[in-house]
Amino acid sequence: MKKIVSSLIACLLIFLSIQPIHAYTNINIELYSQYAYLYDRDTSLVYMEKKSNEKIYPASMTKILTVSLALDYITDLQEVVTIKQADFKGVVEEGATVAGLFPGEKVTYEDLLYGALLPSGADACQALARLIFGDVDHMVTAMNEKVIELGLQQTHFMNVTGLHDEKHYTTAHEMALILNHALQNKEFVKVFEARSYKSSKGNHQWISSLQNAKDNKDMDVSLINGGKSGFTDEAGLTYASTMTIDQHRLILVTAKAEDRRKRNHIRDAATVSQYMDQSFHNVVLYKKDEEIDTFWVLKSFQGSYQMKAQQDISLLVEKTINKSDLDIQVNIQKWKEAPIYKGDGLAIISVNYQGEPIYKYIETMPETIQSSTAAIVLHYGIIIGFPGLCIFIIGLKIYQRKKKKV
Incomplete structure (x- = not known):
């Protein structure tokens, strides 16, 4: 699933950078x-x-x-x-x-x-x-x-x-x-x-x-x-x-x-x-520096990371439409491995109106988070050590039961 989300964000970054998106309406003026x-x-x-x-x-x-x-x-x-x-x-x-x-x-x-x-x-x-x-x-x-x-x-x-x-x-x-x-x-x-x-x-x-x-x-x-x-x-x-x-x-x-x-x-x-x-009129989806979502950074001591809007994210829509009329969804990978580089895609913000998609926006990383050797050792230590600890505990309990029977 992580690879699917990452690939989708990468594809959208390329597509949205060169291809205008059809709006929900085509204004009809003589x-x-x-x-x-x-x-x-x-x-x-x-x-x-x-x-x-x-x-x-x-x-x-x-x-x-x-x-x-x-x-x-x-x-x-x-x-x-x-x-x-x-x-x-x-x-x-x-x-x-x-x-x-x-x-x-x-x-x-x-x-x-x-x-x-x-x-x-x-x-x-x-x-x-x-x-x-x-x-x-x-x-x-x-x-x-x-x-x-x-x-x-x-x-x-x-x-x-x-x-x-x-x-x-x-x-x-x-x-x-x-x-x-x-x-x-x-x-x-x-x-x-x-x-x-x-x-x-x-x-x-x-x-x-x-x-x-x-x-x-x-x-x-x-x-x-x-x-x-x-x-x-x-x-x-x-x-x-x-x-x-x-x-x-x-x-x-x-x-x-x-x-x-x-x-x-x-x-x-x-x-x-x-x-x-x-x-x-202009409808603001997220104001600059407003929190959009959070994710966890692996292989780093960063811990959780708050993803904030780097600028106002807004749409120009008909004056009959307000923010409450829009369905705003954030598709984000909740766990990411360091290093994460400035400019990397973090999330896809999708906007729907009356059940129809009208806008997609890519929020990108504003800074670089490097991986940490100590954090990587700890990361894999937990991955390898936790199953080993479980096996040891199970084995110990089995041994203790056998010892009681004897």
Whole structure:
């Protein structure tokens, strides 16, 4: 049984780290977008799926990975670099959006990052590719290697800008995972959530599509943290955005909306954020440092060990649901042998609602408990010695009975 529980925890640790979990509900909201995917970065619970595993063309959402990958290699954001004519190859011919850079211009890497995301500058993206990887083709190769590293099977890139190519595709689900990866970099978050930016020389002023929608369409985008929009005729309007709803960090990816003038892709994000804010709330299962369960440590003088929540463990659920409505179960191995290492899985916390499983959480070891030689000797001494003592006592009693008969 011990091995079964340990194996189950190990498998779940791998599964939950890469695979979002389907929630108990799929919210049904009327959207302009034909494709949509909404999930919680903190719990991996999925709240909306609309053809989320079908192929889409990402358009300029591509630039999320372009900027994220560039940040993996940039060591000094303030380093000054020079824009070259090569950075404009194919840009004018394809009608790509640009940041307004010009050959010979001196800019910082930071300028290029903001220029790639806020005005969606293809010139800034191709400059990053040349400066960091030598040329666009080498950066595209690195992007596809990152796709493989992330375990994505329905994504492939042909360029760094998102210009249409039949072999340049993803899904709403996998684009959300790419954004989740990018958001692990604090510098990326700063750029992604920026509403405006003035370049280092002061000659460029860029605003985000989110701010543009707020200013020109009087749209309530107050619940949206940041976003990256895209458009091609084949992709339609695409949008990857983040929002925080009652302490939970959500990612929404939508694709194939129509009407650029009305900015319906951003309207969809605003609609979803407002619905989630009005209809869902945070339910805390265990507060940080609250005791969850205890287990005994063998081969160590530790004795019993109190397993406590290392952070608040919570769920974003509909406001009609409270903690008392949830069935919370802890599956833990009550006896563990030292050594136990920091990060080892300790228990599976399962949450059911109305008899249906909706969430699983792995609580891990916050510290390392080493085995003790003296404790091991004592442990095996008891295992070997106790049966021997029993045999000795039984033998002694038999001997005494025989002696009485004589």
